[in-house]
C-alpha cells in the first residue's frame with residue numbers, strides 16, 4: 001500500500017499540548033487515505049472544498065524532495081533558536097537530525113509540520129517547501145499541513161482508550177466510511193504490532209509495554225496515512241530490544257512514507273537513516289547546519305572536523 005499526499009494526523013496531547021488547541025485538535029480529524037471522504041486541499045481557496053484537488057497542487061516533479069528548507073531561522077520571541085538552515089528531505093527515505101542538546105533538532109522538526117505555530121511567540125523566517133509549495137504561505141491551511149505530515153513523540157502517549165479505539169480515533173472523527181476493522185488491522189500490521197495485540201484489541205493502550213505503546217502511537221499516526229512521519233527521539237525511552245524493533249519498523253515504513261527522525265543515538269542514526277543532517281549550536285546559542293550528506297558519508301568520511309568530533313563522541 002502506498003501512502004498518498006494527504007491526511008496526516010497529529011495525535012498527541014503532549015509537548016506543546018495540541019490537545020488543548022482547537023486547530024491542532026482538528027489535525028487528527030482528517031479523513032484517511034482510502035476513505036470515501038473527499039480529500040481536502042492544502043491551499044485554502046474560494047472554491048468549495050472536496051473538489052478532489054488535494055495532492056495535485058503539491059504533486060510536483062518526480063524526484064523532487066518531499067520537503068525543502070531554505071535559510072530557515074526559527075525564533076522564540078527575540079531568541080533565535082536556529083539560523084539559516086537549509087536541507088532537503090528526500091522521499092521514501094529516512095533523514096536523521098543529529099546534534100547536541102539545544103541545537104534545534106526538535107525546533108526544526110516542528111517547523112516541518114508547522115507545529116511551532118502552536119507555541120506563542122515563535123516565528124519562522126525563510127522557506128519550508130513541501131513539494132514546492134511554501135508551507136508558510138498565507139493561503140496554506142496549517143491544519144491540513146499537520147494532516148499530511150504526522151508526528152510521533154519521544155514519550156509514547158496513547159490515549160486512555162482501547163488499542164482499537166486509539167487507532168480508530170482519527171478515522172472515526174472523520175466519519176471514515178470504509179471498513180474500520182480492516183483499517184485498524186492494516187495500521188497495526190504496518191506498525192508491526194498486530195500479532196502482539198490482535199487478541200486484546202479492547203484492552204487499554206496504556207496496558208501495553210513502552211515499546212508496544214510507541215508502536216501503537218505509530219499505528220495511530222499512520223491510520224490516517226500521512227505522507228511524512230516526523231519522529232522526535234521515538235526510541236529514547238525504550239529498551240534496546242524495543243529500540244531495534246522501532247528501527248526495523250522505520251525501515252519498513254519508508255517504503256510507504258517519508259521519515260524524518262531526531263536521535264541522540266549515533267548508532268541509531270548510522271544504522272537506521274539514509275541521510276544525516278548534523279546541527280551544532282553557535283556562540284549565540286542558535287543551531288546551525290554543519291554538514292548534510294548521505295549517512296554513510298557522514299559516519300565514515302565527514303567533510304567537517306566538527307562532524308568527526310561529534311560522531312566520535314568528543315563533544316555533545
Ligand SMILES: Nc1ncnc2c1ncn2[C@@H]1O[C@H](COP(=O)(O)OP(=O)(O)OP(=O)(O)O)[C@@H](O)[C@H]1O
Pocket residue numbers: 076079081099100101102103104105106107108119285
Ligand atoms: N517553546 C520554547 N520557548 C522558548 N525557547 C525554546 C522553546 N523550545 C525550544 N526553545 C529553545 O530553542 C533551542 C533549541 O531547542 P530544541 O528543543 O529545538 O533543541 P534540541 O536540539 O531538540 O535539544 P534536545 O536534544 O535537548 O532535545 C534551545 O535553546 C531551547 O531552549
Ligand SMILES: [Mg+2]
Pocket residue numbers: 105106107232262
Ligand atoms: Mg529535542
